[in-house]
Amino acid sequence: MVSRGTTQQSSAPYNRRIVLDIIRRQGTASRKEIVDLVSLSPQTVANITNDLETIGLIRAKRASGPKSRGQPPIALELNPNAGHSIGISLEPGRVSAALVNLVGEIHSRCEVELDTHDQRRTLSAMLGLIDDLIRPASSGRLWGVGIALPGPLIETDISFVGPTALEGWKDLSIFDALRDETRLQVFYSVDSVAGALGETLFGVAKLLDSFFYLHLGVGLGGTLVINRSAYRGANGNATEIGHIPVVPGGKACYCGNAGCLERYLSLHSLAEALGVADAADRASIIAEKLARNEDPVLLAWSAQAAERLRDAVCTIENMLDPPTIVIGGSAPKVLVERLVARAQPLHHSVRGGVRSTLERILLSERQEDSSILGAAVLPIYDLLSPRLEVLQQDRRAEADVADLLGQRPVSRAGRL
Numbered sequence: 001m002v003s004r005g006t007t008q009q010s011s012a013p014y015n016r017r018i019v020l021d022i023i024r025r026q027g028t029a030s031r032k033e034i035v036d037l038v039s040l041s042p043q044t045v046a047n048i049t050n051d052l053e054t055i056g057l058i059r060a061k062r063a064s065g066p067k068s069r070g071q072p073p074i075a076l077e078l079n080p081n082a083g084h085s086i087g088i089s090l091e092p093g094r095v096s097a098a099l100v101n102l103v104g105e106i107h108s109r110c111e112v113e114l115d116t117h118d119q120r121r122t123l124s125a126m127l128g129l130i131d132d133l134i135r136p137a138s139s140g141r142l143w144g145v146g147i148a149l150p151g152p153l154i155e156t157d158i159s160f161v162g163p164t165a166l167e168g169w170k171d172l173s174i175f176d177a178l179r180d181e182t183r184l185q186v187f188y189s190v191d192s193v194a195g196a197l198g199e200t201l202f203g204v205a206k207l208l209d210s211f212f213y214l215h216l217g218v219g220l221g222g223t224l225v226i227n228r229s230a231y232r233g234a235n236g237n238a239t240e241i242g243h244i245p246v247v248p249g250g251k252a253c254y255c256g257n258a259g260c261l262e263r264y265l266s267l268h269s270l271a272e273a274l275g276v277a278d279a280a281d282r283a284s285i286i287a288e289k290l291a292r293n294e295d296p297v298l299l300a301w302s303a304q305a306a307e308r309l310r311d312a313v314c315t316i317e318n319m320l321d322p323p324t325i326v327i328g329g330s331a332p333k334v335l336v337e338r339l340v341a342r343a344q345p346l347h348h349s350v351r352g353g354v355r356s357t358l359e360r361i362l363l364s365e366r367q368e369d370s371s372i373l374g375a376a377v378l379p380i381y382d383l384l385s386p387r388l389e390v391l392q393q394d395r396r397a398e399a400d401v402a403d404l405l406g407q408r409p410v411s412r413a414g415r416l
């Protein structure tokens with residue numbers, strides 16, 4: 001689905017986003033192609049593309065190959081050099097960060113392992129990583145900092161509980177402190193929501209309006225994307241799939257229930273099976289075992305995890321009937337590939353047998369980077385994706401990019 005432009009006077013920023021969105025989704029687009037796709041006049045489209053080119057968000061693509069006769073239409077594309085965004089993935093025991101440009105390319109990345117129970121040390125680790133990332137690339141626009149972390153974030157019985165969450169945290173004031181220290185706009189979100197938005201902007205879901213995103217990392221999360229917005233539920237905690245009990249009388253879960261899905265299908269569950277007690281050792285030991293692929297414990301865990309994945313796919317499909325399920329997260333790509341292969345054939349469901357050009361499961365192309373990329377998307381998602389809500393946003397007379405695109409300044413750390 002392509003969003004249509006609107007002729008209302010107050011909708012100029014919305015129209016600009018629609019034009020940006022078409023160029024991003026198509027890779028390149030001529031003015032005529034844009035006019036054909038939206039309900040805007042050729043003059044309006046010309047004005048908008050001129051504005052976007054002037055502020056450097058788009059650029060004319062250099063023609064390649066032999067020159068053809070006649071004047072070819074100018075192909076417009078997003079300008080990769082139109083600034084960067086910093087994505088930070090916060091997981092128990094590890095903080096990773098990357099500098100990402102406007103087309104989703106990772107410029108540089110770094111990470112540190114530490115005890116994330118301690119919020120002050122976590123803040124200082126984030127500040128250190130941000131400094132490492134922006135010092136060499138000091139010139140150019142910085143759109144802000146996005147942080148992805150395990151949910152649920154709104155206070156519930158199961159927030160900040162257990163080794164797959166940021167255990168012991170009481171609130172998220174750390175992000176206000178980060179904003180004050182860096183003087184950058186700071187956005188944060190549940191990791192599965194960030195990952196899903198990342199796939200929407202730059203990943204395998206670029207051309208999809210709706211899908212289900214399964215986030216396989218230290219824990220297991222999920223997000224339902226409908227019309228390119230994450231469905232949040234009544235309290236902002238929808239589709240916390242990892243804590244759905246699936247094995248009667250199964251393993252005790254830190255949430256207080258037993259047999260929850262993420263007790264069988266998560267990196268924490270694998271580390272536990274392998275006897276890795278320290279979160280700082282988790283990634284290296286799992287990588288080493290995966291490379292050899294002969295550890296009987298790993299093989300037994302994989303067989304059981306694939307069974308749980310097969311059941312989960314059936315439940316998601318029968319409940320929500322998404323066109324596809326995208327799997328991303330910080331889990332190593334080779335692990336996810338093996339689990340998905342082993343989960344075949346999938347169970348029968350409302351999705352099975354439906355003729356579709358889409359596979360029932362798609363793997364993120366950025367698998368191990370999908371958390372960090374999702375985080376980096378948070379500061380620029382509003383910029384690049386027109387959503388109807390922006391029509392209700394109030395705008396201020398500020399002669400900068402934010403005003404041109406109808407972005408509201410964020411006075412405090414904002415949750416996307």
Ligand SMILES: [Zn+2]
Pocket residue numbers: 242243244253254255256257260
């Ligand atoms: Zn649980």
